[in-house]
Amino acid sequence: MTAQRTLATARRVLRQLSHDPRTIALMLGVPLALITLLYWAFHATPQTFDHIGPALLGIFPLIVMFLVTSIATLRERTSGTLERLLSMPLRKADLILGYALAFGLLAIAQAALATGLAVGLLHLSLAGSTWLLLLVAVLDSLLGTALGLFVSAFAASEFQAVQFMPAVIFPQLLLCGLFVPRGAMPTALSYASDVLPMSYAVDAMTRVSRETSVTGDLTRDLAIIAGSALLVLGLGSATLRRRTP
Numbered sequence: 627m628t629a630q631r632t633l634a635t636a637r638r639v640l641r642q643l644s645h646d647p648r649t650i651a652l653m654l655g656v657p658l659a660l661i662t663l664l665y666w667a668f669h670a671t672p673q674t675f676d677h678i679g680p681a682l683l684g685i686f687p688l689i690v691m692f693l694v695t696s697i698a699t700l701r702e703r704t705s706g707t708l709e710r711l712l713s714m715p716l717r718k719a720d721l722i723l724g725y726a727l728a729f730g731l732l733a734i735a736q737a738a739l740a741t742g743l744a745v746g747l748l749h750l751s752l753a754g755s756t757w758l759l760l761l762v763a764v765l766d767s768l769l770g771t772a773l774g775l776f777v778s779a780f781a782a783s784e785f786q787a788v789q790f791m792p793a794v795i796f797p798q799l800l801l802c803g804l805f806v807p808r809g810a811m812p813t814a815l816s817y818a819s820d821v822l823p824m825s826y827a828v829d830a831m832t833r834v835s836r837e838t839s840v841t842g843d844l845t846r847d848l849a850i851i852a853g854s855a856l857l858v859l860g861l862g863s864a865t866l867r868r869r870t871p
Contacts, residue, residue: 628720635724636731643698643728653694653732657686657740665748676751680835681804681828683744684763687736688770688827689795695729695774696787722863725775726768733767754834762834765851766827772858779862798824823854 643649664682668675741760744750752759777794781787801811801819808819819825830847837844 631720632724632727635721636727639725639728640731643732649694649698650732653690654736654739656690657736658743660686661740661744661748665744672749675748676835678804679744679748679750680752680759680831681802683740683750683759684766684827684831685799685802685804685824687733687740687763687767688773688824689791689799691729691733691736691767691770692774692777692795693788693791695725695771696778696781696790697774697784698729699725699775699778700781700784700787719863722775722859726771726859729771729774730768733771734764737763737767751835753836753838758840759831759834762827762830762848762851765848765855766831769823769827769851769855769858772855772862776858776862795824798822801825802828804828823851826850826854 661679661683664679665675737760741756741763745752745756745759773794777790778787781790797818801808801815801822802824803819808816808825811819826847830844830851833841833844833847
C-alpha cells in the first residue's frame, strides 16, 4: 500500500463526483432537509427535538452516505472501471482506501453542515462540546461510507444496491434504541443490538447531548464505531477481485 496511489485514487473519484452535482446535492443537502423537517414537525414541543435530534443527527448522514457510496461504487464495478484499475499494479488496499478517503472528505463536509445547522440555527440543546458532536457525526458518516463500499460488491444493479438498505440499515434502525430503549427490548433483540454499529452511533450522540465530559462509555462507543468502519473497509477490500480485461 502506498500513499501516492491511494491519493491518486481519491483524486480521481473526487473529479468524477465534481461532474455529478446531483449526487453532491444529495449527500450534502438531504441530511439538512431531514433535520429541518424534524425540527419543524416538533416545533411545538422543542424538548422532543432535543431528545431525538442528536440520535437522528448521526443516523441521517449514515444512511445517506450508505446509499450514495454503494450506488457510486457499483457504477464503477459495472462499468468495468474497477476491473481495469485492478489489472494495473494497484493494490486492493490502495483502491479501497482511496475510495474511502474521497467519500470520507464529503462525509466530513456533510457532518459539519448538519451539525452546524442543528446546533447553530435550530438551537439543538447540547450539554457536551459541539466539536465532540461533530466528531461523532463524522464517524457515523464514515461508517455509512464503509458499509456502502462493502455492500456494493453484492449488487448487480443500482436497484439491487438500494434493496440492500432494508437488509443492512433498517434492522439497525429498529434496534438502535431510537424507538425502544435497548435495555427494555427482549433478550434476543438486546443481544442483537449489541453487535450492530448503529446502536453505538446513537449511544454516542445521546451521551454528547446529555453529558458535559468525555466518559469511558463515550470513548468505548467511539472506538467501536471507528473499529466497525475499519473492519467493514477490510471486508470490502476482500471482495475486490483482479481480472484481466
